[in-house]
Amino acid sequence: MLLVCSSRCGGELFRALFAEVEIDSSGEYQDYRVTQPGYVCLNCGSPALDLGEVPAAMEEEAREDEPAVAPTDVLCPVCETMVQLDANMECPNCGSPLEVA
Numbered sequence: 001m002l003l004v005c006s007s008r009c010g011g012e013l014f015r016a017l018f019a020e021v022e023i024d025s026s027g028e029y030q031d032y033r034v035t036q037p038g039y040v041c042l043n044c045g046s047p048a049l050d051l052g053e054v055p056a057a058m059e060e061e062a063r064e065d066e067p068a069v070a071p072t073d074v075l076c077p078v079c080e081t082m083v084q085l086d087a088n089m090e091c092p093n094c095g096s097p098l099e100v101a
């Protein structure tokens with residue numbers, strides 16, 4: 001986690017807003033409630049951002065866009081069919097073995 005003030009005021013102290021603990025009259029822990037996500041900067045009162053979570057989320061998105069295996073187009077030297085190679089290294093038209101250029 002890496003908190004920064006969204007107003008970039010340089011404040012380095014933050015207060016967590018999301019946790020509110022409920023106790024009963026004997027002081028026993030009852031519940032834990034999420035009231036409001038995030039933190040505020042104690043210096044200027046602006047909401048703080050957690051920079052530590054942003055790169056991980058962006059990385060995950062980038063990985064989803066990338067296909068695991070990029071298909072390669074190869075021209076069969078025998079029958080001149082355009083073949084899209086992935087794991088199959090034979091021409092589907094004439095059965096000739098193909099090589100990725």
Ligand SMILES: [Zn+2]
Pocket residue numbers: 005006007008009010011041042043044045046
């Ligand atoms: Zn601030």
Ligand SMILES: [Zn+2]
Pocket residue numbers: 076077078079080081091092093094095096
């Ligand atoms: Zn072929």
